[in-house]
Amino acid sequence: MSHLPVSKTAAAVQPFHVMKILGEAKALEAAGQDIIHLEIGEPDFPSLPCVHEAVNQAMQAGLTHYTPTLGLPALRQKLAEFYGQFYHAQVPMERIMLTPGSSSGLQLLLTAILNPGDKVMLTDPSYPCNRQFVNLLHGQVISVPVDASSQYQLNSDLLQAHWQEGIKVVMVASPANPTGTVIEQTELVKMAQFLAKQNAYLLVDEIYQGLVYQRPAESILAHPNLPDNVLVINSFSKFFGMTGWRLGWLVAPLALMPILDRLGQNLFLAAPTLSQYGALRVLEPDALAQLEERRQAFEMRRNALLNAMQQAGWQVSVQPQGAFYVYWDVSNLTDNAEQLALDILHHAKVAVTPGKDFGEFKAKHHIRLAYTTSPERLTEAVKRITDYLATR
Amino acid sequence: MSHLPVSKTAAAVQPFHVMKILGEAKALEAAGQDIIHLEIGEPDFPSLPCVHEAVNQAMQAGLTHYTPTLGLPALRQKLAEFYGQFYHAQVPMERIMLTPGSSSGLQLLLTAILNPGDKVMLTDPSYPCNRQFVNLLHGQVISVPVDASSQYQLNSDLLQAHWQEGIKVVMVASPANPTGTVIEQTELVKMAQFLAKQNAYLLVDEIYQGLVYQRPAESILAHPNLPDNVLVINSFSKFFGMTGWRLGWLVAPLALMPILDRLGQNLFLAAPTLSQYGALRVLEPDALAQLEERRQAFEMRRNALLNAMQQAGWQVSVQPQGAFYVYWDVSNLTDNAEQLALDILHHAKVAVTPGKDFGEFKAKHHIRLAYTTSPERLTEAVKRITDYLATR
Numbered sequence: 093m094s095h096l097p098v099s100k101t102a103a104a105v106q107p108f109h110v111m112k113i114l115g116e117a118k119a120l121e122a123a124g125q126d127i128i129h130l131e132i133g134e135p136d137f138p139s140l141p142c143v144h145e146a147v148n149q150a151m152q153a154g155l156t157h158y159t160p161t162l163g164l165p166a167l168r169q170k171l172a173e174f175y176g177q178f179y180h181a182q183v184p185m186e187r188i189m190l191t192p193g194s195s196s197g198l199q200l201l202l203t204a205i206l207n208p209g210d211k212v213m214l215t216d217p218s219y220p221c222n223r224q225f226v227n228l229l230h231g232q233v234i235s236v237p238v239d240a241s242s243q244y245q246l247n248s249d250l251l252q253a254h255w256q257e258g259i260k261v262v263m264v265a266s267p268a269n270p271t272g273t274v275i276e277q278t279e280l281v282k283m284a285q286f287l288a289k290q291n292a293y294l295l296v297d298e299i300y301q302g303l304v305y306q307r308p309a310e311s312i313l314a315h316p317n318l319p320d321n322v323l324v325i326n327s328f329s330k331f332f333g334m335t336g337w338r339l340g341w342l343v344a345p346l347a348l349m350p351i352l353d354r355l356g357q358n359l360f361l362a363a364p365t366l367s368q369y370g371a372l373r374v375l376e377p378d379a380l381a382q383l384e385e386r387r388q389a390f391e392m393r394r395n396a397l398l399n400a401m402q403q404a405g406w407q408v409s410v411q412p413q414g415a416f417y418v419y420w421d422v423s424n425l426t427d428n429a430e431q432l433a434l435d436i437l438h439h440a441k442v443a444v445t446p447g448k449d450f451g452e453f454k455a456k457h458h459i460r461l462a463y464t465t466s467p468e469r470l471t472e473a474v475k476r477i478t479d480y481l482a483t484r
Numbered sequence: 485m486s487h488l489p490v491s492k493t494a495a496a497v498q499p500f501h502v503m504k505i506l507g508e509a510k511a512l513e514a515a516g517q518d519i520i521h522l523e524i525g526e527p528d529f530p531s532l533p534c535v536h537e538a539v540n541q542a543m544q545a546g547l548t549h550y551t552p553t554l555g556l557p558a559l560r561q562k563l564a565e566f567y568g569q570f571y572h573a574q575v576p577m578e579r580i581m582l583t584p585g586s587s588s589g590l591q592l593l594l595t596a597i598l599n600p601g602d603k604v605m606l607t608d609p610s611y612p613c614n615r616q617f618v619n620l621l622h623g624q625v626i627s628v629p630v631d632a633s634s635q636y637q638l639n640s641d642l643l644q645a646h647w648q649e650g651i652k653v654v655m656v657a658s659p660a661n662p663t664g665t666v667i668e669q670t671e672l673v674k675m676a677q678f679l680a681k682q683n684a685y686l687l688v689d690e691i692y693q694g695l696v697y698q699r700p701a702e703s704i705l706a707h708p709n710l711p712d713n714v715l716v717i718n719s720f721s722k723f724f725g726m727t728g729w730r731l732g733w734l735v736a737p738l739a740l741m742p743i744l745d746r747l748g749q750n751l752f753l754a755a756p757t758l759s760q761y762g763a764l765r766v767l768e769p770d771a772l773a774q775l776e777e778r779r780q781a782f783e784m785r786r787n788a789l790l791n792a793m794q795q796a797g798w799q800v801s802v803q804p805q806g807a808f809y810v811y812w813d814v815s816n817l818t819d820n821a822e823q824l825a826l827d828i829l830h831h832a833k834v835a836v837t838p839g840k841d842f843g844e845f846k847a848k849h850h851i852r853l854a855y856t857t858s859p860e861r862l863t864e865a866v867k868r869i870t871d872y873l874a875t876r
Contacts, residue, residue: 095683096713097652098743102596105746138546147758148540154530156728192584192730195752203620204494208600224750228595230622260489291487321488336548336757338584338730351490354497358616360587364756365728366539 101228108220110445113433117443128473130461131443133269135390135416139334139370140382146373147366156365161356162349163190163341164368170375171341178380181313187343189352190363190371194299194327194340199225200359201295201323201342202261204351206231211259215246217419217450217458219269219297234259237453240410244271244419248282255290261323262287265297266312267304270450270460271419272412274304280312288319295323299340302331302383304414305391313343320345328367330415331383332374337367390416396467400474409458416463419447423457425481433459440480442473493620500612502837505825509835520865522853523835525661527782527808531726531762532774538765539758548757553748554741555582555733556760562767563733570772573705579735581744582755582763586691586719586732591617592751593687593715593734596743597652598623605646606655607638608843609662609811609850611689614655626651629845632802636663636811640674647682653715654679657689658704659696662842662852663811664804666696672704680711687715691732694723694775696806697783705735712737720759722807723775724766729759782808788859792866801850808855811839815849817873825851832872834865 110131117127150156162168168185175181191197198221206212208230214222216235226233236254238244246264262283266275284294294312302309312322327340340363344352356362373379397418401408407421426432430446436459437443447458463470502523509519542548554560560577567573583589590613598604600622606614608627618625628646630636638656654675658667676686686704694701704714719732732755736744748754765771789810793800799813818824822838828851829835839850855862 096685096737096739097597097599097602097683098740099595099597099599099602101599102743102747105743105750107746108749111749134550139543139548144540144543147543148536151531151536151539156531156726158526158727192756193752195750199751203491205489205491207489207491207493208622210489210491221750228750230600291489293488334548335550336754338752338754338756345488347488348490351494351497354499355494357500357503358497358587358613358620359591360585360730362728362730364584364730364759366758367756 101230104227105224109430109449113437113443113445116434117437120437120441125441127437128442128469128476129465130463130473131445132464133417133462134335134464135330135333136464137333137386139337140374140379142376142379143334143370143373147370150366150369155369159362159365159368161353161362163188163363164372167368167372170372174375175311175313178309179311179314181311183313183343186349187346189342189344189349189356190368191340191342191356192360192363193338194325194329195221196360197325197340197342198222200352200355201325201344202226202229202231204348204355205260205293209258211256212261212263213251213254213259214263215244216453217244217270217447217455218263219265220449222263235451239454243273244268244410245273245275246283247275247279248286251283252286259290259292261293261295263295263297265299267300267414269300269415270417270445270447271410272415272417273410274307274413277310277312277315281315281318284312284319284322288321293321293323295325298324299327300330300415301326303387303390303416305394307413328371328374331387332371333383333386334367334370334374337364337370339363339367339371390463393463393465393467393470397461397463397470397474400471404474404478418461418463420459420461421457422459427456429456429459436477436480440476442476493622496619497616501822501841505829505835505837508826509829512829512833517833519829520834520861520868521857522855522865523837524856525809525854526727526856527722527725528856529725529778531729532766532771534771535726535762535765539762542758542761547761551754551757551760553745553754555580555755556764559760559764562764566767567703567705570701571703571706573703575705575735578741579738581734581736581741581748582760583732583734583748584752584755585730586717586721587613588752589717589732589734590614592744592747593717593736594618594621594623594653596740596747597685601650603648603651604653604655605643605651607636608845609636609839609847610655610842611657611661612841627843631846635665636660636802637665637667638675639667639671640678643675644678651682651684653685653687655687655689657691659692659806661692661807662809662837662839663802664807664809665802666699666805669702669704669707673707673710676704676711676714680713685713685715687717689717691717691719692722692807693718695779695782695808697786699805720763720766723779724763725775725778726759726762726766729756729762731755731759731763782855785855785857785859785862789853789855789862789866792863796866796870810853810855812851812853813849814851819848821848821851828869828872832868834868
């Protein structure tokens with residue numbers, strides 16, 4: 093094998109560092125240890141029983157063939173109605189495309205836009221795959237360090253301060269991973285308007301949409317005076333609780349849709365058919381009511397974790413407003429968050445994600461905690477870690 | 485939109501020409517016409533009831549979360565056993581990765597290997613997406629025209645005659661689309677051995693594996709003295725009848741697996757979970773027995789179509805040995821197969837695919853017929869077309 097070729101971009105792709113934590117956590121569990129998992133960005137809830145019933149019916153009806161590349165027309169229409177009813181956004185179904193997970197949506201959009209050497213602005217910290225997608229397309233990442241002073245988000249001032257020629261796309265996420273913070277709609281629209289003048293796109297990751305606490309759920313698409321350079325990716329994984337179903341969607345300007353259709357025909361043919369029938373069901377009012385109960389459960393978890401952290405005297409970098417993450421500032425404890433994460437796993441039996449997975453800026457001073465387990469386990473996790481820290 | 489950027493590679497992606505045929509066919513159907521569909525590369529059978537039952541059980545058990553990126557370990561193990569039992573091939577599960585459709589497998593492998601400017605050899609005609617994948621990675625397609633003299637396939641002599649520096653991957657398919665021809669295993673191994681000396685890979689598309697007639701099903705992986713430069717992609721769509729489930733797999737050298745794992749983590753996270761549980765079931769002996777019945781049904785269809793074509797005096801470029809396609813030589817009828825396909829649709833009410841979708845070489849003299857419908861409809865289609873041709 094040593095002489096067989098491997099591409100430079102593939103060789104440079106970094107593994108998720110959390111995988112090392114996850115691997116060691118599983119080894120400890122196999123050895124009989126009780127590990128509390130706060131490292132995984134996946135809700136513990138399975139998908140809804142009504143979704144399973146709908147999928148069962150679709151299977152029995154033999155609906156297991158390919159769908160059109162853009163997705164089932166009925167589901168695109170349903171999503172258009174969903175935007176209208178819940179987000180007061182007028183999004184025609186012609187602008188909506190189903191994708192096999194939001195990862196594919198992101199890849200499709202960046203592939204449709206970027207030539208080699210084109211620049212993409214994103215924040216440090218942010219979702220780690222975003223950088224990899226840009227690198228695989230031979231683009232250049234323009235990384236903007238953000239901290240609590242901007243809620244760990246881009247804003248119009250930061251964007252303009254870091255602006256440079258050659259940027260074709262600016263990526264933001266609201267709510268964000270790993271901090272759970274939200275960008276106000278007025279700020280998003282200001283950024284979109286600035287970028288429209290530069291002939292660049294604003295790509296908004298709304299995959300945690302709906303999972304917000306003590307504030308209304310929003311979409312940038314609701315704004316009435318939005319320029320036509322806004323791209324949105326979304327997912328049935330998080331709010332809708334359908335991770336393993338690998339289904340997401342994107343919203344793009346009408347002019348881009350034929351290109352995305354042709355690219356999708358080649359890259360993946362179509363999103364999984366039964367997942368699309370499941371998604372049709374999960375958008376019904378009774379299913380959405382159950383998802384609202386789950387959102388409230390996440391809110392209780394969030395509050396339980398934040399309370400326990402506060403009582404333990406831990407520093408939280410920024411109050412999370414959505415998703416299911418808290419970005420824990422461990423600068424008073426270590427200059428090596430990755431080692432601390434390993435120590436916490438082995439001594440306190442709690443699995444957490446080091447900041448390094450989300451970038452470089454202040455990464456060695458942060459750990460991400462995912463509240464994807466019960467309030468009791470979250471409180472127990474903080475107690476275990478506190479007990480361990482007292483022994484150091 | 486006119487000033488918003490679009491990448492050159494995306495703008496250059498061609499639509500499938502069959503989509504125009506399909507669109508017009510659907511319009512005719514909407515107007516009440518009876519159209520016989522011989523244009524679509526998808527079996528008409530739905531997936532098996534036992535698969536549906538297994539998926540239903542998995543849903544009820546709440547097995548709807550992400551799987552590992554490489555796939556469910558149980559399914560990788562089952563595929564390893566499947567290779568042993570049915571193909572006498574020793575393929576350890578560590579070399580097997582589940583992918584969201586074989587499209588993703590192909591993309592993953594080419595992304596892992598190709599730097600910009602690297603060359604990929606493939607045949608003209610061949611599956612149209614292959615060229616697009618190379619172009620999207622800024623690679624260079626080395627297209628080898630093939631005809632009946634080589635069964636529309638590459639062989640060791642052709643490969644060496646067209647060899648040039650910079651080729652990193654040679655792509656073949658057996659059985660092939662659009663001709664249904666098979667490459668003999670000895671020839672495949674000769675090619676792999678030549679390429680091994682050149683530090684290049686042989687990528688074998690086995691997605692129609694199992695769908696062969698009057699000969700045994702094979703895999704290149706069964707050969708005992710195979711060099712380690714062989715890559716295989718496969719799919720649950722064709723033989724296993726699970727198109728809409730979007731599940732395929734790849735087999736790669738061990739040394740490439742960590743890179744493919746990391747790439748997969750970023751590009752798609754994991755293949756659809758329930759499709760993997762369905763695939764576990766479809767590999768059981770009773771399910772495989774049902775699939776063998778379907779294979780026999782395809783064989784009857786193939787024979788019915790070939791007989792009807794022979795009686796009508798049509799020219800078949802090469803006897804198809806597998807898949808579900810016949811490549812019809814229309815050089816005695818037209819120099820514009822695309823126009824003929826449209827005429828056949830509108831006058832004979834039969835939808836067929838023009839050769840243009842598979843390349844350029846002799847494309848204007850060929851039409852692909854897919855025998856994915858009943859023998860009666862296939863015979864009727866030939867009659868309708870014959871009647872129309874008599875009026876021209």
